[in-house]
Amino acid sequence: MWDDALDRAIDEVAHDMTAGGQHGDLRTRVVVRLDAAEDTGRKISRVITNVALAAAAIVLVALVAYRQTRPAFQPDLRREAGADVRLRPDTTTRDPVAQAFRPASAPRASRRVEIPPSPIDALAPPPISATPMTFDDLDAPSIDLKPLDTIPPMALAPIDEGDRR
Amino acid sequence: MDDADLVSRAQSGDTAAFGELVDRHRAAVYRAAMTVLRSHAEAEDAAQDACIAAFRHLGRFRGDSSFRTWLLTIAWREAINRRRSAAGIWRRLVDRTTRTAEDDTMTSTASPDRTPEQLADDRELRRQIRRAIEALTPKLRDTLLLAQSGEYSYEEIGAIVGAPVGTIKWRVSEARRLVRQQLRSQGYAHVG
Numbered sequence: 001m002w003d004d005a006l007d008r009a010i011d012e013v014a015h016d017m018t019a020g021g022q023h024g025d026l027r028t029r030v031v032v033r034l035d036a037a038e039d040t041g042r043k044i045s046r047v048i049t050n051v052a053l054a055a056a057a058i059v060l061v062a063l064v065a066y067r068q069t070r071p072a073f074q075p076d077l078r079r080e081a082g083a084d085v086r087l088r089p090d091t092t093t094r095d096p097v098a099q100a101f102r103p104a105s106a107p108r109a110s111r112r113v114e115i116p117p118s119p120i121d122a123l124a125p126p127p128i129s130a131t132p133m134t135f136d137d138l139d140a141p142s143i144d145l146k147p148l149d150t151i152p153p154m155a156l157a158p159i160d161e162g163d164r165r
Numbered sequence: 166m167d168d169a170d171l172v173s174r175a176q177s178g179d180t181a182a183f184g185e186l187v188d189r190h191r192a193a194v195y196r197a198a199m200t201v202l203r204s205h206a207e208a209e210d211a212a213q214d215a216c217i218a219a220f221r222h223l224g225r226f227r228g229d230s231s232f233r234t235w236l237l238t239i240a241w242r243e244a245i246n247r248r249r250s251a252a253g254i255w256r257r258l259v260d261r262t263t264r265t266a267e268d269d270t271m272t273s274t275a276s277p278d279r280t281p282e283q284l285a286d287d288r289e290l291r292r293q294i295r296r297a298i299e300a301l302t303p304k305l306r307d308t309l310l311l312a313q314s315g316e317y318s319y320e321e322i323g324a325i326v327g328a329p330v331g332t333i334k335w336r337v338s339e340a341r342r343l344v345r346q347q348l349r350s351q352g353y354a355h356v357g
Contacts, residue, residue, distance in 0.1 A: 003345060006348065006353075007341055007345075009291070010298070010309075010313075010341055010344050011313045012291075013291050013298065014298060014310050014313035015313045017199075017203060017298065017310055018196045018199040018200050018203075018310050018311075018313075018314045019196075019199075019314075020199075020205055026187055026191040026194070026195070026209075026212055026213060027184045027185075027188040027191065030183070030187050030216040030217060031181065033213070034180045034183070034217065035180055037217075038180070
């Protein structure tokens with residue numbers, strides 16, 4: 001009896017502990033937030049699109065402006081006429097005419113540098129004249145080596161199957 | 166129009182349809198958050214955030230459970246996360262102190278046929294019961310509050326907190342027993 005009454009009191013208090021709240025406008029607040037988030041998303045995507053379009057337009061305008069202001073390629077006609085242009089000899093290829101008329105026995109210019117005689121050379125000693133040395137053969141008996149005794153072959157019997165371990 | 170139709174429309178981006186779903190289950194969502202947080206302001210915010218999260222994850226809802234149970238599970242997790250956050254502890258403490266004083270006043274004015282002494286006794290008993298409930302472990306307290314809120318079946322409570330129905334029933338019984346035991350230890354032997 002006492003427990004039942006107490007349980008009822010407990011249940012009432014527990015019920016009241018979660019009661020209350022002005023959640024009647026929860027729907028409104030949630031929908032407003034969702035719509036606001038959607039609007040924000042749309043605004044962000046719109047801004048991104050506009051920025052991208054503006055950047056593309058700026059690049060396009062800059063490209064057109066650069067093409068119009070850039071000086072066109074004009075070759076220098078005075079240089080083309082050759083009045084004061086000096087051509088350097090072509091060293092990359094050999095002249096075939098000069099190759100054909102060059103005498104075959106004509107000595108080629110030596111790359112070795114000729115050194116003129118110096119007065120110091122007079123101070124050099126005369127060259128030494130000596131006969132080459134000769135060596136006679138040694139007179140000694142040769143070493144006599146005896147051959148080794150031959151070892152007779154050993155006879156081995158095959159191992160049985162049981163002895164292999 | 167039933168929940169399934171509204172969910173289908175909401176999944177295609179219809180916020181008005183989702184608003185209708187929120188309106189249908191707002192009391193259950195609020196009580197689930199209030200069970201955990203026991204602060205009106207926190208529960209309102211948690212319920213709102215839970216609904217927003219539910220709309221954003223509506224594409225994952227496959228209909229394995231009812232939309233109501235799915236929404237309540239989200240609200241429960243949102244409230245649990247808020248309870249664990251340090252920032253919410255202070256706000257709940259202030260809000261709870263204010264609310265306790267209001268509840269005591271309501272009790273004394275809600276029973277005009279009782280004598281002032283009886284009203285004072287009732288008020289004191291309720292205060293002691295509330296303290297005993299708040300002293301329970303979170304699992305027992307949450308289950309008792311959900312069960313006594315009158316909003317959920319035991320099956321729903323089991324789905325929300327992730328426990329079998331038998332466990333839910335045992336927790337409610339155990340919570341009551343511990344509260345009674347606490348009141349007896351404070352000298353309450355008769356409730357009239």
